[in-house]
Amino acid sequence: MYRFLTLSEAVFWLKEDEIVGLPTETVYGLAGRAESVIAVEKIYTAKKRSLSNPLIVHYSSVELALKNGIFCEQGKELVTQIWPGPLTVIVPKSSNSKVVSQAHCGLPSIALRVPHHPVMHTLLVQVGPLAAPSANPSGNLSPTTAEHVHLGFSGKIPVLDAGPCTIGVESTIIDLRQVPFSIVRPGYWTLERLEARFPKITFQEASSLDITTPGSLLKHYAPKKSLFLNITPPFEATMGIIGFGPGYQNIPKRQFVQLSETQNMEEVARNIFSALHYLDHRSPCASIGVVPIPEYGIGKAVNDRLAKAALKIHV
Numbered sequence: 581m582y583r584f585l586t587l588s589e590a591v592f593w594l595k596e597d598e599i600v601g602l603p604t605e606t607v608y609g610l611a612g613r614a615e616s617v618i619a620v621e622k623i624y625t626a627k628k629r630s631l632s633n634p635l636i637v638h639y640s641s642v643e644l645a646l647k648n649g650i651f652c653e654q655g656k657e658l659v660t661q662i663w664p665g666p667l668t669v670i671v672p673k674s675s676n677s678k679v680v681s682q683a684h685c686g687l688p689s690i691a692l693r694v695p696h697h698p699v700m701h702t703l704l705v706q707v708g709p710l711a712a713p714s715a716n717p718s719g720n721l722s723p724t725t726a727e728h729v730h731l732g733f734s735g736k737i738p739v740l741d742a743g744p745c746t747i748g749v750e751s752t753i754i755d756l757r758q759v760p761f762s763i764v765r766p767g768y769w770t771l772e773r774l775e776a777r778f779p780k781i782t783f784q785e786a787s788s789l790d791i792t793t794p795g796s797l798l799k800h801y802a803p804k805k806s807l808f809l810n811i812t813p814p815f816e817a818t819m820g821i822i823g824f825g826p827g828y829q830n831i832p833k834r835q836f837v838q839l840s841e842t843q844n845m846e847e848v849a850r851n852i853f854s855a856l857h858y859l860d861h862r863s864p865c866a867s868i869g870v871v872p873i874p875e876y877g878i879g880k881a882v883n884d885r886l887a888k889a890a891l892k893i894h895v
Contacts, residue, residue, distance in 0.1 A: 584726055584741040587702065593738060594707045599623055601715040601729035601739035602703060604695045606666050606747045606767070607853070608723040609638070609712030610737065611703075620682045620711050626737060629718040634684045635711040636668050636691045636751075636794050640704035645692045648677040648709070654781050655756040661777070663694035664701070666751040666768040668794070683711045691794050693751055699742040713794060714750060715739070721803055721860065721889070724748050724853045731861060748850035749881045753794065755786065762786040766881040768849075801853075801889040803860035803868060809890045811869035820865030822855045824848065824873055835865045845877040852882050856889070 585593070590600050597619040599612040610627060612619030614637045624631055639645040642663045646656065649671035659669060673679070673690040684690045695701070704710060714722045715729040715737065723729045726741035752767030754774075760782035763771055774783050808819075815821055820835045821828065825843050828836055837855035840847035859868045870886060873879055 585738050587699065587740065590703060590738075590740040591706050594619075594703065594710070597622075599626060599737065601723075601726065601733075601737050602700055602710075602712065603697055603726070603740065603742035603745065604638075604700050604712070605697045605745060606695075606749060606751050607745055608715040608726065608729050608739070609700075609710075610715035610729075611638075611710040611712035613707060614638075614683050614709040614711040615678045615680060617680045617682055620680055623711060623713065624682075626733065627713065627716070627718045629713065631682075632685055633718075634687060634689075634691055634794050635713050636693050637679055637683060638693050638695055638700070638704060638710045638712050640694070640701055640709075642694055644709070645694050648674050648679060649690055649692050650674055651756065652759075654759065655761075658754075658756070658761070658778060658781060659694075662769065664696035665694070666696070666747050668693040668751045668753045668765075670753065670755045670764070671757060679709060679711075689757065691753065697742070699740065703740075719802055721856050722750065722801055722853050722885075723857075724850075728853070728857055731857070744850075744854070746850065747846075748853060749878070749885060752881070754783070760784045766878075766884050768878055768881070770877060770880060772877070801885045803856050803889065805860050805865070806867040807856075807886070807890045808867065808869045809886055810872045812871070815869060816867070818866040819869045820859035820863045820867070822852075822859065822868065822870040824871050834863050835859070839873075843874075845874070845879045845882075848873065849878045849882050852885065 597616045599622045602611045612623050716732040724745040726739045729739045752769040753765035755762040764786040823838045839851045
């Protein structure tokens, strides 16, 4: 069994410029002090992440985040109403910010977030801003439990266990540098939610990604087993099945994971990475198949992650 860190141990290691797996409401993050070159470089090395792929910097409060970026008035209105929460924004970096350039790849922009998780908040208050991409080797499945982090790094990264993540997919990323604001990574804050909450602000789905967007690899979130999307019965006997809604009585128990029998999309998002982890590591199945998942609500974010993980889409 792996040993998990206590809160005080996590604070100690972070202050020593070490990196630690930490919980957020979205997924577990691989965190290090954002104002330390040593810590940030350890994140890139541990993840085997491209040095041109910037990190998200997390703050304990809206006020601190606002001081480290340059926000237009509409951008301030947006973040002050949503933060703390599952939203990351890209803004020009403030000249007063002490975040090291390695964390944002020397770019004039920076990706900021104020997470809504009591444990992460406590750590941010005690340690200061943390750079924290998802706590997995680059391109692999994102972790939504502390055990996923240990499995991904073969127990080499210390982890603070605070239970499963409540949202289950990474934060929405919005580029605030020009109007209309661009949603460059879907998440909990969908276009529909944003338009309903902020009718005076204009948003659009980004048509393309660039290096200013953290986690924008085309191939990403991938299990080791082949993943197929939009599968329908009859299912292959050796395939593990990720289901949505009622049915599926004839599939062997060890080859099946239900995302939400009641078709609750937030439950789907909360369970998708755990389902992939289970079938990839603990099931005897030879491959993994996912039945069609609706695109509405947070389903758009789920399908975004699945599309980046799949080798082939069944039609």
